Amino acid sequence: MRALVRETRTEPSQLVLPMFVAEGLTEPKPIASMPGVVQHTRASAREAVREAAGLGLGGVMLFGVPEHKDAVGSGALDPDGILNVALADARDEVGDDLLVMADLCLDEFTDHGHCGVLDDQGRVDNDATLEIYGRMGVVQAESGAHLVGPSGMMDGQVAVVREALDDAGHTDVAILAYAAKYASAFYGPFREAVDSSLQGDRKTYQQDPGNAREALRETLLDVAEGADIVMVKPALAYLDLVASIRAAVDLPVAAYTVSGEYAMVEAAAEKGWIDRERTVSETITSIRRAGADIVLTYWAAEIARRA
Template sequence: MTGFPDVRPRRLRQSAAMRRLVAETTLEPRQLILPMFIREGAREPIAISSMPGVYQHTRDTARKAVAEAAQLGLGGVMLFGVPEEKDEVGSGALDPDGILNVAIRDAVSEAGDSLLVMSDLCLDEFTSHGHCGVLDSEGRVDNDATLKIYAEMGVAQASAGAHIVGPSGMMDGQVGVVRRALDAANFQDTVILAYAVKYASSFFGPFREAVGSSLQGDRKTYQQDGANARDAIREVDLDIAEGADIVMVKPALAYLDIIRQVRDHVNVPVAAYNISGEYAMVEAAAANGWIHRENAILETLMSIRRAGADQILTYWAAEAVDLLGRR
């Protein structure tokens, strides 16, 4: 047949300029959020062995990283505090002079309104047992007692200047109590990014080193079962009803199908967290020469965007801006 094939999709792939023209999915700096760890008392950055290139910051280096993030046009930074001391109830999380609240003030002072400062609202970094809530007399996570602390944490973080707070402990009712507490304290404009869908995942491993977690055992009684998808939609619906402004799926890569289902289901922004173990896998494979590192970074982030995430929390956020600029 003369001229066969008649349809030639390759016409739209023949140059970088052509591929840019017809790209269905975009990846832009404004869509990327950089998670950061700030360690109390640190005098120099401390390398995280399981996450090459990621550090526990000092207050000074954290400020520099925030300034760089603002200059790069990132969507924001998500701050995690690593305290020197912990206790059974995570009291350092409420201390105005605790490392996380101090780091929030530092970041807001550095970036002003040019960068969104987000804060993780959870107790796991601050508790001596490493769980995301306080424990009852039998050693179980006490949901309702934990909610009372989360409400105070939300106000403490908003008072420190956080533009967005991120309840991440997967306690039932966490968004509602934080929203009510914020509103009662005249922080009606503080945004809640709800970790609405958070699975009990093996890919969290390196994160526990990053925050110096004391956890023994697992979090399967409050984080979600990876076998369940409908449960994700139920959690999202509850969080939106309680006042969530943005909902998040965590992890990202093993749950791309969940990101898509959530994106198709809701009318609020959907974020996804490209977590520590996902980062570590790419870095380890690249270090062994098994994959092209820079291409794999962009491919990973594009897959999360393509699945439906409006924002991505990723440890590659700053580097990805440079990679995108070189494409």
Template sequence: MSFPQVRPRRLRTSAPMRRLVAETRIHPAQLVLPMFVKEGLTEPRPIASMPGVVQHSRDSLRKAVVEAVQAGVGGLMLFGVPTSKDEVGSGGCDPDGILNVALRDVIAEVGDATVVMSDLCLDEFTSHGHCGVLAPDGSVDNDATLAVYGDMAVAQARAGAHMLGTSGMMDGQVGAVRTALDNEGFQDVSILAYTAKYASTFFGPFRQAVESSLQGDRMTYQQDGANGREAIRETLLDLAEGADIVMVKPALPYLDVISDVRAAVDVPVAAYQISGEYSMIEVAAANGLIDRERAILETLTSIRRAGADIVLTYWAVEAAGLVSRR
């Protein structure tokens, strides 16, 4: 048989050759580590549904953030788990609430050595588990929630957060938070908008991690998984309201949406490799079904290839080590 002169396999002949021509790369600075801190703990508590991930005590959180910074990760996203909740999620606005205390701890430990981010949502703090306050009929009251988000944003900024993750999927949330921050002199605090956050079954392990009280679902405010074009509409609205970075969540089931958002905007695009994505791989690897480290790198590469500039992943520290050894 005669073969053409062009043989693509020539560029796959060795690991150094493959590295040389790789179109997509992962750098530790592009990775953000989500972290949970639980009020009242004296030592870290494993999360059963997320092997290898823990609810931190304040002390273990301090140690873990130093390790993350030393690994070179680009940022840390903090989630607070309070011991008590109420109907309006008042712990989220309380300067002495666990999330705001943890932010001050982290800033005191690592300062500006990394980007310290905080989740700006009420679901961890409400007794009903929804991301906003409820109207008398039990629905989530969008506009009443915006006022609380503004107060929560200012509390987190005062605690030292560099970037706020608006994750509640309320209409107008970015604008409400931007206005509240600017009115209090926090013009330099940036907003990571959870722009296309889908009502996904893959959030399941996360809800155990934050001890969610949710009954029912969030279909009336999180995005419908059948809709892709709607994500572009949400993205453009968030940018008009002042978002600095836009994000798609989950990542793997919505790679097409990441790609479409990347093509539509000129700001950084983030993606969140969420708890269910993480746990599926961990469980499959523990049962000998897949190579764990290869699966970590393959999935992260696919998210980057789709167009994400930043990836939130529970493997951020480990992946930083893996890519540095490649």
């Protein structure tokens, strides 16, 4: 009876698996703060992408972990850079059977760890960063991405990327806008996952956790600039934002269960304090119930196997 009248369901096609592909590895490298998640080699990433397609997932979101970084994140624009070759590998592996998504941000590629280039006073230069984002979107599209995810929270990023993609003939490449991305403590394990070089914090360009109306304004700006999907990140501590954005826009809404949210569940389960499988299910159900059409989660493949 409960199954018959259940109001909120989660299908594998509504889930996206974030994946880290690292340069120079000979075997997958476990991420200590994220049990069960690894930095992939190019070969193991191919296997994981193939499995994701077989499980019927909605997509994979790829992050690159380069061996070398510099002040302007030049590896992000290199067609032979780790993220771009990983995108090409994934597209070669699954074709159009699975959406191949690319994180569009400089933080993994800069030696200072910020999402944009810095000016001579050490501040993130929004407009100089936008020029790089536009070029980065085109390179990712040419590498095989079906969808790009501008995640740097630069003002105007969606419009710039959309224009660059269209000018290069990639009118069918979609944009998942990180529209409400907060300066959150829940990103901690992600820093290990991408070997972050972050100096300082990102409070000058990511959202204040105390602000909801501001995040809604940011989201509506991204919609006006041409976003195809808008996303809230993190998910669990911002379910009110998921609900309010769902009510305010007619685009698909995504939410990202971030590394810290994942790590908390895994750590408590390892201690035997919670029922892991039920907690994972309840966590994702809460995000769907709040209004997310799409959930990015490191549990995506596991949930799909149980479906």
